[in-house]
Amino acid sequence: RNYSISVIPGDGIGKEVMPEGVRVLERAASLYGFSIEQTWQDFACCDYYARHGQMMPDDWKERIGQPDAIFFGAVGWPDTVPDHVSLWGSLLQFRREYDQYVNLRPVRLMPGVPCPLVGREPGDIDFWVVRENTEGEYSSVGGKMFPGTPREVVIQETVMTRHGTDRVLRYAFDLAATRDRKHVTSATKSNGIAITMPWWDERVEEMAKNYPTVTHDKYHIDILTAQFVLNPDRFDVVVASNLFGDILSDLGPACTGTIGVAPSGNINPDRTAPSLFEPVHGSAPDIAGKGIANPVGQIWSAAMMLEHLGEADAAAAIMRAVETVLAEPGLRTGDLKGKANTEQCGKAIADALA
Numbered sequence: 387r388n389y390s391i392s393v394i395p396g397d398g399i400g401k402e403v404m405p406e407g408v409r410v411l412e413r414a415a416s417l418y419g420f421s422i423e424q425t426w427q428d429f430a431c432c433d434y435y436a437r438h439g440q441m442m443p444d445d446w447k448e449r450i451g452q453p454d455a456i457f458f459g460a461v462g463w464p465d466t467v468p469d470h471v472s473l474w475g476s477l478l479q480f481r482r483e484y485d486q487y488v489n490l491r492p493v494r495l496m497p498g499v500p501c502p503l504v505g506r507e508p509g510d511i512d513f514w515v516v517r518e519n520t521e522g523e524y525s526s527v528g529g530k531m532f533p534g535t536p537r538e539v540v541i542q543e544t545v546m547t548r549h550g551t552d553r554v555l556r557y558a559f560d561l562a563a564t565r566d567r568k569h570v571t572s573a574t575k576s577n578g579i580a581i582t583m584p585w586w587d588e589r590v591e592e593m594a595k596n597y598p599t600v601t602h603d604k605y606h607i608d609i610l611t612a613q614f615v616l617n618p619d620r621f622d623v624v625v626a627s628n629l630f631g632d633i634l635s636d637l638g639p640a641c642t643g644t645i646g647v648a649p650s651g652n653i654n655p656d657r658t659a660p661s662l663f664e665p666v667h668g669s670a671p672d673i674a675g676k677g678i679a680n681p682v683g684q685i686w687s688a689a690m691m692l693e694h695l696g697e698a699d700a701a702a703a704i705m706r707a708v709e710t711v712l713a714e715p716g717l718r719t720g721d722l723k724g725k726a727n728t729e730q731c732g733k734a735i736a737d738a739l740a
């Protein structure tokens with residue numbers, strides 16, 4: 387088995403954690419009998435913008451070609467390029483052009499990561515947030531009237547399609563069906579948003595009929611955020627529209643400790659285009675260049691990518707190695723009160739993969 391991977395380190399600590407992600411990938415490949423063919427790209431970063439006045443070349447799709455997946459670091463350098471320019475010019479292009487309609491994030495409490503929720507142990511919190519990633523509240527339908535006057539009116543519509551909603555719900559139910567608890571929680575707000583959200587609830591009920599072994603429930607988004615903090619052990623797979631999912635997929639990892647360990651997948655489940663795997667964190671300009679960033683988010687993203695590619699054993703082995711290293715204070719990075727730098731932590735995980 388050979389997989390072609392497009393490697394895009396991006397900006398700031400993206401460039402520092404990416405080599406550790408690749409180190410662990412290569413080690414997993416050699417142990418589990420597959421190979422990784424890497425193509426490193428120098429675009430989708432603010433250095434590229436400084437040289438060319440745009441984040442990516444016009445022919446970026448041709449340059450990327452048809453890889454099996456994209457392995458991404460982090461993008462953004464607000465001192466030189468405004469964040470909306472760097473993000474829209476890179477990551478959001480991939481999500482849209484490659485129809486990566488699922489944003490998937492694990493919420494799992496790992497050993498060695500201090501939990502901000504009192505009294506929770508590893509094992510107590512272990513669920514997935516499935517966010518709709520292409521439509522919903524983040525539409526460009528709307529407009530302004532009488533701008534700059536006291537009569538100013540702004541309108542932005544939510545756009546939900548049956549195709550777009552059903553496909554993300556199907557993904558969530560499929561995922562739940564593979565898990566022990568087999569439970570889907572839907573984020574709604576049908577008491578307040580009286581057209582789209584009751585319809586979302588109907589689509590959930592319709593989809594659930596296809597999955598007799600999977601149970602489901604729903605919470606309004608306001609109380610759901612409270613439940614994430616108060617009773618995170620209730621959840622198994624949480625599915626949400628674009629806006630609600632955006633909020634939940636930051637809140638979830640925050641409930642399990644440092645941002646430095648959380649991974650994510652921007653997934654095209656139909657495999658009509660590559661999926662993209664990246665840590666949740668950004669380029670962290672405040673610590674960039676020091677070699678102290680936590681590489682676990684990038685390494686866990688590598689595990690998610692291997693799972694997507696069908697290398698489940700290698701992915702599970704990486705997660706065991708991550709847990710082993712996180713449990714060892716001397717091998718953790720400073721954000722987890724450890725003494726290791728980025729490279730030492732990455733090497734320790736690669737070694738633990740033995």
Ligand code: NAI
Pocket residue numbers: 399459460461462463464469473477645646647664665666667668669670671672673678679680681683721
């Ligand atoms: P950030 O995630 O870069 O940093 C937030 C805080 O967490 C900082 O104090 C940072 O030092 C710390 N941190 C983040 N990752 C860490 C790691 N691996 N190890 C140890 N500490 C870590 O978010 P911020 O500061 O809001 O954004 C900085 C830049 O990153 C901006 O340009 C923003 O647009 C971009 N960004 C990009 C994302 C992406 O590429 N997907 C996601 C979030 C932000």
Ligand code: MG
Pocket residue numbers: 632633636
């Ligand atoms: Mg967000």
